[in-house]
Structure formats: structure tokens, C-alpha cells
Amino acid sequence: xxxxxxxxxxxxxxxxxxxxxxxxxxxxxxFIVFVGPSGCGKSTLLRMIAGLEDISxxxxxxxxxxxxxxxxxxxxxxxxxxxYALYPHMTVERNLSFxxxxxxxxxxxxxxxxxxxxxxxxxxxxxDRRPAQLSGGQRQRVAIGRAIVRDPQVFxxxxxxxxxxxxxRVQMRVEIARLHxxxxxxxxxxxxxxxxAMTLADRxxxxxxxRIEQIGKPLDLYDDPANQFxxxxxxxxxxxxxxxxxxxxxxxxxxxxxxxxxxARLTVPAENGFAVGDRLTVGLRPEHFxxxxxxxxxxSIRVDMAEHLGSTSYIHANTTSAEQLVIEREESRSEIGxxxxxxxxxxxxxxxxxxxxxxxx
Amino acid sequence: xxxxxxxxxxxSIALHAVLVPLAIVWLFPxxxxxVFSTMPENAIFSPNIHLIPSDRFWENFxxxxxDTDFLRTIFVSxxxxxxxxxxxxxLTSMAGWALARYSFAGKGLVxxxxxxxxTLPYFVVVIPQFIMVARDFGLANTWFxxxxxxxxxxxxxxxxxxxxxxxxxxxxDAARVEGVREWxxxxxxxxxxxxxxxxxxxxxxxxxSWNNYLWPLLINNRxxxxxxxxxxxxxxxxxxxxxxxxxxxAVLLTAPMIAVFIxxxxxxxxxxxxxxxx
Amino acid sequence: MRMRTRAxxxxxAPYLLIFATFWVWPIIYSFYxxxxxxxxxxWSFNPTVTWGRLVVDPAFLNALKNTLIILxxxxxxMIALATVLAVLLNSQLLKAxxxxxxxxxxxxxxxxxAYAAVFRLMFNADFGVINxxxxxxxxxxxxxxxxxxxxxxxxxxxxxxxxxxYNAIIIISGLQAIPQDVYEAATxxxxxxxxxxxxxxxxxxxxxxxFCVVLSVIGTMQLFAEPFLITNRGGPGQATETLxxxxxxxxxxxxxxxxxxxxxxxxxxxxxxxxxANLWLGRSAR
Numbered sequence: 001x002x003x004x005x006x007x008x009x010x011x012x013x014x015x016x017x018x019x020x021x022x023x024x025x026x027x028x029x030x031f032i033v034f035v036g037p038s039g040c041g042k043s044t045l046l047r048m049i050a051g052l053e054d055i056s057x058x059x060x061x062x063x064x065x066x067x068x069x070x071x072x073x074x075x076x077x078x079x080x081x082x083x084y085a086l087y088p089h090m091t092v093e094r095n096l097s098f099x100x101x102x103x104x105x106x107x108x109x110x111x112x113x114x115x116x117x118x119x120x121x122x123x124x125x126x127x128d129r130r131p132a133q134l135s136g137g138q139r140q141r142v143a144i145g146r147a148i149v150r151d152p153q154v155f156x157x158x159x160x161x162x163x164x165x166x167x168x169r170v171q172m173r174v175e176i177a178r179l180h181x182x183x184x185x186x187x188x189x190x191x192x193x194x195x196x197a198m199t200l201a202d203r204x205x206x207x208x209x210x211r212i213e214q215i216g217k218p219l220d221l222y223d224d225p226a227n228q229f230x231x232x233x234x235x236x237x238x239x240x241x242x243x244x245x246x247x248x249x250x251x252x253x254x255x256x257x258x259x260x261x262x263x264a265r266l267t268v269p270a271e272n273g274f275a276v277g278d279r280l281t282v283g284l285r286p287e288h289f290x291x292x293x294x295x296x297x298x299x300s301i302r303v304d305m306a307e308h309l310g311s312t313s314y315i316h317a318n319t320t321s322a323e324q325l326v327i328e329r330e331e332s333r334s335e336i337g338x339x340x341x342x343x344x345x346x347x348x349x350x351x352x353x354x355x356x357x358x359x360x361x
Numbered sequence: 362x363x364x365x366x367x368x369x370x371x372x373s374i375a376l377h378a379v380l381v382p383l384a385i386v387w388l389f390p391x392x393x394x395x396v397f398s399t400m401p402e403n404a405i406f407s408p409n410i411h412l413i414p415s416d417r418f419w420e421n422f423x424x425x426x427x428d429t430d431f432l433r434t435i436f437v438s439x440x441x442x443x444x445x446x447x448x449x450x451x452l453t454s455m456a457g458w459a460l461a462r463y464s465f466a467g468k469g470l471v472x473x474x475x476x477x478x479x480t481l482p483y484f485v486v487v488i489p490q491f492i493m494v495a496r497d498f499g500l501a502n503t504w505f506x507x508x509x510x511x512x513x514x515x516x517x518x519x520x521x522x523x524x525x526x527x528x529x530x531x532x533x534d535a536a537r538v539e540g541v542r543e544w545x546x547x548x549x550x551x552x553x554x555x556x557x558x559x560x561x562x563x564x565x566x567x568x569x570s571w572n573n574y575l576w577p578l579l580i581n582n583r584x585x586x587x588x589x590x591x592x593x594x595x596x597x598x599x600x601x602x603x604x605x606x607x608x609x610x611a612v613l614l615t616a617p618m619i620a621v622f623i624x625x626x627x628x629x630x631x632x633x634x635x636x637x638x639x
Numbered sequence: 640m641r642m643r644t645r646a647x648x649x650x651x652a653p654y655l656l657i658f659a660t661f662w663v664w665p666i667i668y669s670f671y672x673x674x675x676x677x678x679x680x681x682w683s684f685n686p687t688v689t690w691g692r693l694v695v696d697p698a699f700l701n702a703l704k705n706t707l708i709i710l711x712x713x714x715x716x717m718i719a720l721a722t723v724l725a726v727l728l729n730s731q732l733l734k735a736x737x738x739x740x741x742x743x744x745x746x747x748x749x750x751x752x753a754y755a756a757v758f759r760l761m762f763n764a765d766f767g768v769i770n771x772x773x774x775x776x777x778x779x780x781x782x783x784x785x786x787x788x789x790x791x792x793x794x795x796x797x798x799x800x801x802x803x804x805y806n807a808i809i810i811i812s813g814l815q816a817i818p819q820d821v822y823e824a825a826t827x828x829x830x831x832x833x834x835x836x837x838x839x840x841x842x843x844x845x846x847x848x849x850f851c852v853v854l855s856v857i858g859t860m861q862l863f864a865e866p867f868l869i870t871n872r873g874g875p876g877q878a879t880e881t882l883x884x885x886x887x888x889x890x891x892x893x894x895x896x897x898x899x900x901x902x903x904x905x906x907x908x909x910x911x912x913x914x915x916a917n918l919w920l921g922r923s924a925r
Contacts, residue, residue: 052534073540085531089553099539102549150539372832373732380727384742390800391745393768394757406766410775456654463647471651475658478666480853482861482910484883484903488890489665489672513662518654543646572750574864579891590752597756597868604760611753618748623741633747633805634812 002063002076002153002186003028004049010057011044011210018044019210021058026188031180034190035197035233036207042190043158045207049188050079050156063153073103078147079156082163084139086131092142093127096149117148120182137168144179157189161196173199194234198222206230228357231283237314237326239283239351246278256280256352258299260323266297268347271361280360281353286314286328288349295344301325303339308332315341394615398608405604418609425606433585434592435613441507441577441588442570448508449566450559453517458547460518461525462533475515483575486513491579502583511576514569517562520635524558525551561632564625568618589614669900677897689901699902701877702885705791706860709881710913713795714855720799721806722848726836728807729814743804755868758797759784762869787878790870794879797865802858806851813847814840849921853914860910863887882906 004026011019019041026032034042047053049060051072059066067075086095096117100110118124121141131139140160147155157176161169177200180187191197197204198218206213206221206229214226218234225231231239244256247265254274255267266282292298301317313332317325327343335341352360392412397405398421399414425431459465460472490510495501528551536546552559577588587595593610596602622629676685693699727733728740746754761768762783770780783793817840825835841848863883866873873880882902890899 047534050534050538052537071540072538077538079535079538081531081535083529083531085529085535087532087535087550087554089556098549099536099541102536102539102541102545146535146539369732373734376727376730376732377734380733380739383724384739387742387746387800387804390754390757390761391749393761394753397757397760405760408766408771410768410771412768452654452657455650459647459650463643463650465644465647468647471655474663478662480857480911480914481666482857482903482907484861484886485669485907486662486665488896488899488903489668490661491891492668492896493660493665509657510661512654512657513660515658515662543643544649547650568748572748572752574751575887590750593752593756594864594868597752597759598871604756607756608760611756614753615749618750619745622745622748626740626744630744630808630812633808 003030004154004186004188005061005064006045006049006058007061008058009045009048009055009060011041011048011053012056017056017210019048022207022210022212023058024205024212024215026186029184029186031187031189031200031202032205033197033201033203034188034205034207035192035194036213037233038192039209040207041210042192042205042207046079046156046158046188046190049075049154050077051075052079073099076153077156078150078152078154079158080140080143080147080160082159084131084143084163086139086142086146088131091128091130092123092134095131095142096127096146099146099150113149113151117145120148120179121145136164137172140164140168140172141175144176148179148183153186155183155185155187157187159191160189161191162193169196176200195236198234204234206233225351225359227359228281228283228353231351231353231359235285237286237328239285240325240327241353242282242284242323242325244280244282244352246274246276246280248276249274254352256282258282258297261299264297264299264345266345266347266350268350268352270352273360279355281355281357282345283351283353284345284349286326288346289327289329290344290346292342292344294346296347297345298342299345300340300342301327303341306332306336308336317341391615391619394608394611398605398612400605402603402605417605418612421603421605421609422613424603425609428596428603428606429587429592430584431589431592431610431613434587434589437507437586438571438589441504442567444504445508445511445570446563446567449512449514449517450563452512453515453562454521454552454555454559455547456518457521457523458525458551461522462530462551475518479515479519487575487579490576494580502581502586504586506580507577507586507588510580511570511573514566517566520558520562520632521555523635524555528554557628557631558635560625561628561635564621564629565632568621571614571618669903672897673900673904675897678893678895682897689897692898693901693905698877698880699885702880702882705878705880706862706882708791709795709798709862710856710859713798714852714859716795717799717803717855718806718848718851721803721851722810722841722844724803724807725810725814726840729811743807745804746801747805747808749801751864752868754797754801755864758793758800758869759871762793784870785875787875790875790879794862794865794870797869798859798862802855806855809851810844810847813844817843845921849918852917856913856917857910860906860913 006022006024008021008023009019010017010021022045034045036042044053048055051067051070055068059068061067062075062077087098090098093114096114097110100113118127121144123138123141123145126134126138126142131142134142143160160176161172164172173196189200201218203215204218204221205215208229214221214230221230221234225234228241232241242258243260244258246254247257248255252269252271253267254270255265258264258266303315304318305316307314311330313329313335315327315329317327329335354360396411396414399416399418400411401415401417401420404411404415460468494506494510500506532550533546536550541549572590573588574590574594577591578594581587581591589610593607593614596607596610673689674684674686675682676688678688724743728736728743733739764770764780764782764785767783769783774780781789783789821839822835825839830838861883862881866879866881866884867887870879873884886899886902886906889895889902
């Protein structure tokens with residue numbers, strides 16, 4: 001077992017820099033998830049840890065040893081690929097043992113490791129099959145098994161569940177969590193799916209455009225996002241954003257006008273650096289809207305579409321401007337068919353962001 | 362409105378009315394090759410038309426074998442074609458692998474030169490090749506001369522490169538993470554996955570070598586190092602020669618290739634068609 | 640990884656060595672040779688007896704003329720036939736598809752020496768089965784190997800027989816790449832089958848047909864074995880002497896390497912020019 005440390009890691013393809021100095025300390029045994037939209041550099045970062053991509057700048061260390069110039073095989077890592085990357089011309093057994101055989105590992109030991117991995121993943125009865133004869137979930141297990149066989153210090157997962165259908169994805173997610181608990185080994189997991197990130201991670205690393213936006217525990221990211229990007233990326237349905245303008249500043253509080261929401265006024269606790277007239281963004285999660293009069297500021301909205309799912313309802317409201325709102329309501333049956341609704345914003349739950357997306361506190 | 366089935370029937374009849382006679386015309390020379398090879402000499406040169414095989418194949422073969430040691434030339438041809446095919450497949454697969462799966466300085470240039478010189482007629486190189494091999498190396502009438510110079514053929518490089526570059530790179534990354542050395546990845550992952558392409562390429566290369574005429578004609582003229590097509594060609598020009606024997610030679614040259622063609626038609630056609638889909 | 644770059648060079652090196660020695664270097668050397676007088680030792684720089692001789696050598700001009708005649712007749716006939724064959728052989732209505740394809744594809748595997756022998760015998764003026772068949776329907780026999788025009792026709796027939804299937808295979812692969820729903824849409828629009836061929840199939844096949852034309856031009860420019868073996872070294876007289884045969888004579892009978900190299904480069908230049916002209920024509924006709 002080993003931790004992984006990234007110090008100011010940079011990746012350039014030719015003259016284009018795609019990772020701009022990423023730093024991160026992964027603790028031993030920790031489950032870390034890299035999450036971000038496609039093209040954010042999360043897979044590149046993972047492949048650099050694996051040694052499949054050169055490191056253009058900075059340093060990566062595994063178990064305290066710098067591995068910049070170490071071949072992938074000697075880094076003590078194992079990787080599970082998005083497409084599973086099973087060798088189609090080999091049986092499951094051969095797939096699991098290929099790396100060991102190619103490196104002259106002792107036969108009996110190879111067999112023992114294969115058997116153990118097969119048992120952990122419950123794929124013993126599949127050993128004589130070829131990948132083409134397996135279902136998606138079974139292939140995924142074999143791919144993970146191939147990683148287990150290596151007995152690595154660090155597991156790397158590159159979007160391992162994105163080729164599975166929704167039901168299997170949930171199932172495999174549980175499986176991977178169980179595996180982590182069972183093996184207790186460091187895992188780094190790349191996904192674009194924030195639900196996977198929230199459910200699996202000890203800590204999440206949110207990336208955008210080659211930069212780490214925030215590192216933190218799942219609920220910390222949810223409760224306390226560092227900026228508008230993280231706020232919008234974590235949580236489903238997404239946080240609502242409303243354009244606002246600073247109307248007045250008092251001692252420790254600022255009052256903003258929601259310019260696209262009929263200039264409703266909201267006073268939030270805030271400390272410094274405001275001027276009257278500043279343009280801001282107010283963020284509020286769908287589940288934080290209150291009923292009329294409950295919050296600190298009422299909004300009158302026009303209901304465009306309502307999804308009633310039983311215990312929860314999602315109200316899609318496109319108010320006067322192009323600023324769409326999604327509101328989550330519980331016990332909303334009495335409101336079915338209503339065209340207008342008044343909701344409220346609790347100031348304590350609102351977030352403020354400046355024009356560049358940075359969080360204002 | 363015409364009925365659908367009657368118009369289909371009419372088109373079908375027209376199609377076969379054109380194709381069947383044409384197919385017979387096209388098969389005719391191959392058929393006649395067989396017929397001639399079984400006919401006694403005087404029947405070939407008689408005023409009657411013979412379209413049915415006779416029974417003199419063995420006699421004609423003995424005459425051919427006496428005229429030129431044809432079995433020896435077949436042996437030379439088989440060895441040359443086999444060794445050439447294996448070497449060419451290996452060399453061009455390796456090169457195709459390098460060009461498909463790695464990035465390195467000079468890669469674009471190598472590809473450019475290979476593609477750019479592909480359209481040049483063979484005649485441009487045959488003279489210097491001859492001077493080099495026969496005069497400078499002094500290697501006329503050797504196995505080397507028959508096998509090595511034609512290995513320049515870049516068909517395999519392009520063909521294999523295409524095949525390798527269509528494979529998902531995660532497969533090879535997976536092997537790399539497992540510590541498999543590059544040449545083993547090539548041998549145990551890349552090559553097995555390219556099997557259909559390798560089959561097609563091998564067949565095309567074998568055929569090309571088997572039928573190669575100009576280069577062996579130029580570089581090897583000692584009877585014991587002649588390939589079968591050259592030996593056969595040298596008989597054609599002679600005045601006192603057994604045509605029944607020549608036809609036996611033609612059949613012996615052609616029959617194995619026809620057999621290969623029938624057995625491996627799919628790979629064969631893939632190999633030829635691949636030339637067009639670069 | 641540096642290791643991986645090294646591996647790449649390792650994979651590439653053996654082939655590149657062969658390629659450089661037996662292809663790239665000869666191309667350069669041959670160009671150099673084409674400026675040398677090579678009939679007397681030591682070889683000396685004298686392009687007038689190589690490049691200079693080309694324009695005044697009647698034997699070369701004869702070979703050039705013959706080659707161009709074959710080219711102009713054989714390539715279009717063969718490509719047109721190959722296209723029609725490809726469409727017919729690809730038809731859903733075709734019965735005994737395997738045998739039909741075999742009939743046209745089999746010549747592809749027949750070696751030059753073997754098929755030259757058969758053609759030479761079949762087209763023998765006195766005893767050849769072709770003349771016997773012609774005679775049996777009451778026509779007078781043709782002096783295939785004795786009459787200049789007939790000998791040219793024989794070469795064209797032989798080359799077409801040998802290569803039409805090869806081109807048909809390539810064109811069929813192009814046909815199979817055309818999505819079937821295009822034809823279904825056309826059928827619903829009541830476009831007749833012949834019109835579908837001219838207005839859908841042909842335009843979509845154009846790139847692949849052009850590719851075949853270019854291949855055939857390069858092949859025909861190098862025509863050697865057929866006149867060498869079937870019409871007995873370009874006979875009658877020099878009537879079927881091609882550029883390939885002429886180069887063979889200059890290079891390997893007379894051993895005039897310098898002149899032969901100039902001929903080789905001329906063949907190459909003509910092949911490239913004609914191919915480019917074809918591509919250009921194909922493009923502008925769009």
C-alpha cells in the first residue's frame with residue numbers, strides 16, 4: 001500500500017498545455033475520485049500516474065518514490081480501463097494471468113493469484129470463456145480481476161462504469177466500494193458522473209480545463225463549494241443561478257437585487273469587498289427553496305412544467321427572462337396544475353459568486 | 362403498372378444471359394490449359410478441335426522434367442515464396458506496428474517516403490537493383506538475390522499499419538501497465554489480433570512471389586537456381602519444345618494457387634481490395 | 640517514454656534498411672545513371688547518349704507509340720468491363736455466385752509465364768483453338784502472331800483477360816461500401832435500375848474507379864511479360880515492342896544501363912503524368 005503525491009504536475013501535448021500544475025496528496029488506502037467534464041484533463045492525469053503518458057513538468061511520487069522515469073509496470077499500480085481492454089483472443093484465465101506469465105512469474109503462484117482474484121470477484125465459472133462470450137458486467141469484473149492479480153499498491157480506474165447500463169452501474173458501484181473496503185488499498189478513480197464521485201469517494205478532486213478546482217470530501221463539496229463551477233457540478237439537479245446586483249451594503253450584510261426575478265431583494269450575510277452596483281450571481285440548490293413566506297425573500301414564478309415523482313416534485317419555472325429555475329418540492333400534490341407559485345429563498349442557504357465565478361463569503 | 366416479380370424475373374434472365382457466356386469465355390483459357398496438358402503433342406497440332414481432357418498428363422510431365430528439371434525449379438519457387446512471405450510479413454508487420462502505435466521523430470517523413478515512392482514503376486529501381494546485387498555484391502544466382510531485394514514491397518507496411526491502428530490502444534496500455542515488454546505486446550497481443558489481415562497479406566505476398574517473373578529472370582539464370590515461371594518462360598521461346606510439357610508446367614504453377622484461391626477466397630479478396638482502401 | 644521511442648525505431652529498422660537499400664537508393668542511383676554513358680568503361684557523364692538519344696531513337700519512339708496505343712485502348716475497355724462485371728457480380732439476383740466470381744477472379748492467380756504459354760498456344764495461327772473455332776463458324780483464320788494489328792489485339796485481349804477480375808474485386812469492395820438505403824430511396828422515387836447505375840452507382844464509385852485507372856496505367860506502362868512471351872519478344876518485327884520490353888533489351892541484353900535508366904525515368908514520368916491527368920479530369924468532371 002502506498003500514497004500518491006502529485007507536485008505541480010504539468011502535461012503538454014506539443015505546445016498545448018492540458019494540465020496546468022496539479023498538486024495533490026493521496027493518503028494510503030484512500031479512495032480518490034477525479035471528476036470533471038470531458039476534456040478537463042482527469043484521464044490524462046490518471047494516465048500520467050499510470051506512466052502511460054510522459055510527465056512534462058512537476059513530479060509524481062508513489063509510496064514516497066518519484067516515478068517520473070519509472071516504467072508503468074514498475075510503479076506498483078494496476079489500471080482498469082473504460083473499454084475493459086480485455087485481450088479478445090485469450091480466455092478469461094489467460095487474460096488474468098497474461099502479465100504474470102509474460103514476466104516469468106512462478107506458475108503455481110500465478111494460478112493461486114488468478115484463483116484468488118476469481119473468487120473475490122465471483123467469476124470462477126467464467127475462466128474458460130472468451131471476452132466475447134461475457135456480458136458487460138462480467139467483462140468489467142474480469143478487468144478488475146486482472147488488476148487484482150497484480151496485487152498493486154494503487155488501483156487506477158478510468159471511467160470503468162461508463163459502458164454499462166444504469167442498473168449494472170449501480171451494482172458495480174457497490175461492488176467497487178466493497179472491493180475497496182475489502183482490500184483497503186489506495187484507489188484513484190476517474191469519472192464524469194458526479195453521482196459516482198459522491199457515492200464512492202473519500203475525497204473528490206474536481207477538475208476543469210486542466211486545473212484542480214477543489215479537493216474535498218463529497219459533502220464538503222456539496223455544502224461548501226469553492227466556486228460556481230464546483231457548485232454547479234456537484235449536486236443533482238444542478239444548483240440554480242440567478243443574476244444579481246448589489247443594492248446596498250450594511251454592517252456584515254449585503255442586499256442584492258435579483259435582476260431577472262422581478263428585482264426581488266435578498267439580504268445575505270457577507271463580509272467584505274462589495275460595492276453598490278456590483279454584478280453577482282446568487283446560487284441556490286433546488287431542494288433549498290422554501291414555501292411562501294418561509295424564507296427571506298419571496299419569488300413569484302410561472303410553472304412551465306412540473307414533474308411529480310410521488311414524494312418529490314420538480315418544478316421547472318422559466319420566469320420572465322431566460323433564467324430557468326428548478327425547484328424541488330416535497331408534498332406538492334396540492335399544487336398539481338397550478339400555473340403560478342410563490343416560493344421563497346432562505347438567505348442562509350444562498351451562495352454568492354462574483355463575475356469570475358469565485359465564491360464570495 | 363408492371364408486376365414486381367415479372368420485372369425481377371426479366372432482369373434476372375438478362376443478367377445471366379450476359380454473365381454466363383462471358384464466364385465461359387473467361388474460364389476457357391484455364392480449361393484449355395488443363396486440356397492441353399493432357400494431350401499428346403500430335404493432337405495439339407492437329408486440325409481437329411479438342412475441348413475434352415485426354416490422358417497424357419504423366420507422359421507430358423516426364424517430357425517437361427527431361428527438358429528442364431522442373432521439380433527442382435518448383436522446389437526453388439516454393440522455398441523462395443515461403444521464406445519471402447514469412448520475412449516480408451514479419452518485417453512489414455513490425456514497421457506497420459511502429460508507424461501505427463508509436464509516435465517518434467521522423468515518423469511523418471518515413472510515411473511520406475513510403476507513400477510517395479509507391480506509385481513509381483518498378484522499372485525505375487530494377488536496373489540499379491540488378492547492378493547492386495549482381496555486380497557489386499556478386500550475388501547473382503543465390504537465394505539471397507531471389508528473396509531479399511523484393512522485400513522492399515511496402516504493401517504490408519500500409520496494410521498492417523491500417524490494421525494495427527484500428528485496434529483500441531487501451532489493450533496495449535493494459536499490457537504495458539502489466540509490465541509486458543514492447544516486443545511481446547507486438548507478438549502476443551498485436552499480431553494475434555491482426556490475424557485476418559495477416560492471412561490476407563500472406564496470401565497476396567505468396568502469390569506475388571510465386572508468380573514473380575522479371576526479377577528472377579534477370580538475377581538467376583543457372584538452371585539449378587531458376588524459379589518455375591522463369592524455367593517455363595525459357596521453354597516458351599524455343600522452337601523444338603513439347604507444348605504438352607509446357608502446359609503441364611503451367612498447370613503445376615497454377616493449380617496450387619487456384620486451390621488457395623478457392624479455399625481462402627475471403628482473405629484473398631480482402632487482400633486485393635485492401636490495396637484500394639488506404 | 641524514451642524506452643518506447645527506442646522500441647519504435649527497433650521495430651522500424653529492419654524494414655527501413657531493406658527499403659532504403661533496395662528501393663530508395665536505387666531510385667536515386669538510377670537517376671544518376673541516366674546521365675552516364677555506360678557502353679564503354681569507364682562510365683562517363685554524357686546525357687546526350689541517354690536523354691539526348693531518347694528523342695531521336697526510332698526504336699524508343701516505336702515502343703512508346705505501341706505502349707500508348709495499348710494504354711489508350713486497353714485501360715478504358717478493361718475498366719469499363721470491370722465496372723459492369725462488378726455491378727453484375729454484386730447483383731442480388733445472381734445465381735451460382737461462387738462459380739461466377741471464380742470465373743473472373745481466377746485469372747488473377749495465374750502467373751504471367753503460365754498464361755502466356757496458354758495464350759500463345761490458343762492463338763497459334765495454324766493449330767490454335769481460337770482459329771479453329773473461328774474457322775468452324777466459317778470465318779477466315781487470323782494471323783494472331785504474324786499480323787501487327789492482330790498481335791496488338793492479342794496483347795490487349797490477354798492483359799484484359801488477366802486483369803479485369805482484379806479490378807472488379809476492387810470495384811466490388813467499393814460497391815459494397817455504398818449504403819443500400821440510397822438505392823431503396825431511389826426505388827421509392829421510381830428511378831429505374833439503369834438510371835440508378837448512372838446517377839447513383841457511377842458517381843459514388845468514381846474515386847475507386849479512378850484508383851483502378853491509375854493502377855492500370857502504371858501497370859500498362861510497364862507491360863513486359865506479355866509481349867516478351869506471348870508475341871515472342873515484341874513480334875512480329877517490332878510491332879508489339881513495349882517500353883518495358885525496350886527497357887529490358889537496353890538494360891539487360893545490351894547492358895546499356897545509362898540509357899535504360901533514362902527510359903525507366905521516362906516511363907515513370909509518363910505514368911505519373913497520365914495518372915495525374917486522369918485524377919484531374921476525374922475531379923473537374925464533378
